[in-house]
Amino acid sequence: MPLRLDVRPSATGGESDFELALDVPSDLGYVGPAVELIADRFKGGVLSPRRVRFNLRTALAEALANAIAYGNRHDPRRLVHVRVEAGRDAVHIHVTDAGAGFDPAVVPDPTLPGRLEREDGRGLFVLRSLVDHVAFSAAGNSICLTLRAG
């Protein structure tokens, strides 16, 4: 299924404001292409090229992979919905899956000595380290990443 990015001016009407919407099938092979499709829209925008190259790409890849693997459990009938609100001061990225949600408070710290050599369990930690703010919906199946301008 080809990815189709929906781009529209923001309802707030600012020059640098726009909104993006993208549905991503629950297949991890789509993570890289989806990240590139969205990151390409930020060339010359409110985020520095370095933050787009690294922070935005990595955090979005983490959020998508979590939604596909843990939220939608790789179910091909389910989609992950991505909505991006880009404004003059910040970029908000909402990633929503169709799963039952989870409690982020119970995810263990992957940097503890006993967990350091594990292959998995770093996603949420990495994501939190790379953006300015992370918020979860009450149900735990939607995450909002905020990157402030700069």
Added chain:
Amino acid sequence: MSFSLTKNKSGVVVVGVDGQLIVGNRQDLKQKVLDALDGGARKFVIDFTKTGYIDSSGLGVLVSLSKKIREQGGDLRLAGLNEDLQTLFELTKLDTLFAIAKTPAEALAAF
């Protein structure tokens, strides 16, 4: 995005990561390195000079490969991390698990 493997005269395999190392391509890297390990290679350098970003799955595959290589009496070293990637390794404390050199040449010289 792609991975390139070259073996130098001393038998060290240098793996170049072009683009990104993420959930969608990590198995490809893992298989290429494991094939080289099966083929008798024991010394590896992963070169991130041309790498834009690495996600937690990419980090995880490096941890797993390092363990497997050590079990075979080998050694895996990392090189060419830019400032952001170096910070990622520090934040996750993976800088304590890996030998990290500034350049591939430095990593090769350290074997």
